[in-house]
Amino acid sequence: MKLTRNTKLCKSTGGENIEVIFRSLTITEMHVIDKINSSFHKAEIAFELGYISGGKPNFLVQQEIGRDVIMISTVEMNNETLFSLTVDEYRSSIDNDMMLTLIQHVLNILPGTSIEYLFSLTHLDIIELAAMCEKISNKKIFNNGQSQSQSHEIKQEEGFFAEDDGKSLQDKMKEMEKF
Numbered sequence: 750m751k752l753t754r755n756t757k758l759c760k761s762t763g764g765e766n767i768e769v770i771f772r773s774l775t776i777t778e779m780h781v782i783d784k785i786n787s788s789f790h791k792a793e794i795a796f797e798l799g800y801i802s803g804g805k806p807n808f809l810v811q812q813e814i815g816r817d818v819i820m821i822s823t824v825e826m827n828n829e830t831l832f833s834l835t836v837d838e839y840r841s842s843i844d845n846d847m848m849l850t851l852i853q854h855v856l857n858i859l860p861g862t863s864i865e866y867l868f869s870l871t872h873l874d875i876i877e878l879a880a881m882c883e884k885i886s887n888k889k890i891f892n893n894g895q896s897q898s899q900s901h902e903i904k905q906e907e908g909f910f911a912e913d914d915g916k917s918l919q920d921k922m923k924e925m926e927k928f
Contacts, residue, residue: 753868757821758801761814767804769814774798774822782819795819848872851879854890858882 752758757773774782778798785791792815799818806814825835843849852867855878867875883890916924 759817759821760803761817767806767810769803769806769810770801771796771799771814771818772801774818779819779822791819792816795822848875851875851890855879855882858886858888 752772759771761769761771774795782791782795782798785794789812792812794815795818796811796815799815799822805811825832852864852875855867855875856862856864859882867878870878879890
């Protein structure tokens with residue numbers, strides 16, 4: 750079982766005071782449940798898929814928790830207003846999340862990279878990968894002040910021809926032969 754950054758974890762206590770920890774379901778798991786006709790079987794399968802830990806409650810409590818698992822997995826999709834608010838919230842969180850911005854830059858520079866792989870990395874791994882992408886693409890990703898401006902100044906001074914004097918490369922090569 751792999752949890753994502755948006756997996757919801759919940760705790761429930763049944764009539765027997767048994768604590769059960771369960772999670773929201775993935776898209777694939779929800780598609781499987783949608784194909785089941787019987788509401789009892791849907792709840793039973795949802796409980797089995799969403800169950801993480803705790804005691805095993807009786808059948809009625811499993812049914813209740815199974816319906817809760819389905820509800821927390823689809824609540825945003827069943828209400829148009831809630832769906833719209835959820836989309837707006839995620840749009841703004843993506844704009845304000847530095848790691849998601851770095852992942853976006855990495856995907857632009859290395860399009861064959863799996864987004865699932867990138868989400869499995871740590872923050873430092875993402876920063877390192879983004880720095881490498883910055884070097885590969887020669888495009889600035891980070892805006893961290895002096896270290897970037899100093900390296901930019903050094904690059905200008907290191908150039909073989911310091912300024913553009915209007916001469917073609919062939920003319921400059923001829924001058925170099927005389928040197």
